[in-house]
Amino acid sequence: MNADVSEPLILTDREGAITRVTLNRPRAINALNTEMFEGIAAAFDAAAGSTAIVFDGAGERGFCGGGDIKQIAFGGDPRILFGAEYVINYRVSASPVPIVAVMDGITMGGGIGLGGHAAFRVVTERSRLAMPEARIGIMPDIGGHYLLARAPGRLGEYLAITAGEMGPADAIALGFADTLIDSARIDELRAALAAGGDPATTIAGFAVTVPEAPLLAVREWFDPIADAALGEVDAVADPIGATAALLAGLESSDLAVARETAELVRGMCPLSLVATVSQIARTRAEDLDVAAVLEDDFRVVPRLAVHPNFAEGVRAQLVDKDRNPTWIPQRVEELDPAEVAEILAPLAPGEASLGLPVRGA
Secondary structure: OOOOOOOOOEEEEEEEOEEEEOOOHHOOOOOOOOOHHHHHHHHHHHOOOOOOOEEEEEOOOOEOOOOOOHHHHHHOHHHHHHHHHHHHHOOOOOOOOOOEEEEEEEEOHHHHHHOOOOOOOEEEEEOOOEOOHHHHOOOOOHHHHHOOOOOOOOOOHHHHOOOOOOEEHHHHOOOOOEEOOOOOHHHHHHHHHHHOOEEEEEEEOOOOOOOOOOHHHHHHHHHHHHHHHHHHHHOOOOOOHHHHHHHHHHHHHOOHHHHHHHHHHHHHHHHHHHHHHHHHHHHHHOOHHHHHHHHHEEEEEEEEHOOHHHHHHHHHHHHHOOOOOOOOOOHHHHHHOOHHHHHHHHOOOOOOOOOOOOOOO
16 A cells, blocks of 8 residues: 555544554655644544454555654654654553554554554564664653563563564564464455454464564573673662663673673663663563553653754764764763753653553552
8 A cells, every 4th residue: 555645644444343544654664743643543533333443554664663753853842742642552552442453564663652552463574673762862662661671581671772673573572462474464364354253363363373582592691681780770769870780791791792782782872771771670660551651751751852862863863874873971871860860750840741540540
């Protein structure tokens, strides 16, 4: 399906028993903007009475490459776009009509916000999932820490600080997806869902055997290093110290793969690294639900988005594309504890929350 310039950015169609919602911005790998969030919200309202909502993406490159980073960086108040996005992410997680997210191809950042919280999360052999926010000066958001905190062992930290990529087997093993199907059968799956019946049974009928997940092997060397560092320093109370300890553990390791990982991580935004290590620890320690994590995102990420690091990350990755950002500061150990505390602080007077129904609140 190719989008014409006159077509809406969200296509909503009733196909038999289901409502199909297609992200229709293929030239941008269906990157999400405020207009698209409005269209998705309208699609939820139009789906009443359906047996399922099926999310997919137009074009051949992927389901969704993330949020429209340039709009966030250069489009005014970031709380407007983030607020609209996070409310949609919550609605995905809480939808009374089960959502089937077909995360075929590239699915990053905001794409995981739409797919990772769905009732049925489908990947194909072409799926490539990632949360690369540390490369651009913010942190994994869209409720991503809910998923990262529940990944096996310390793989959540590993994925976040390396901006790493998951293939379909990795996505299932780490809890970002549930079912692997052949990409050639996507249309057939949708037709079967449209015919009615139980979505879980229908999807199971298309499932193929999931191969071994390469990322699980990372636990053998990364988990002991991360456990030692993050077990000794409380990442919530001392986020700079904990992140510095993790980097020191990787850099002092006898394993070449650990030292190479440290070198990779040193290229990420230091402020982003500290924020995400702290937020994963908080999410895990307090067993936060999706709503609470999204409220945390809405508190922290807009603060990161107005920091000069974000504009610099966008410049380096998406504008000039030199892949050589100059972070302020350059190293985790040089961060100002007061600045980090301000980024992670509770809501200040005048800062509104999303008003989501947080468990226990």
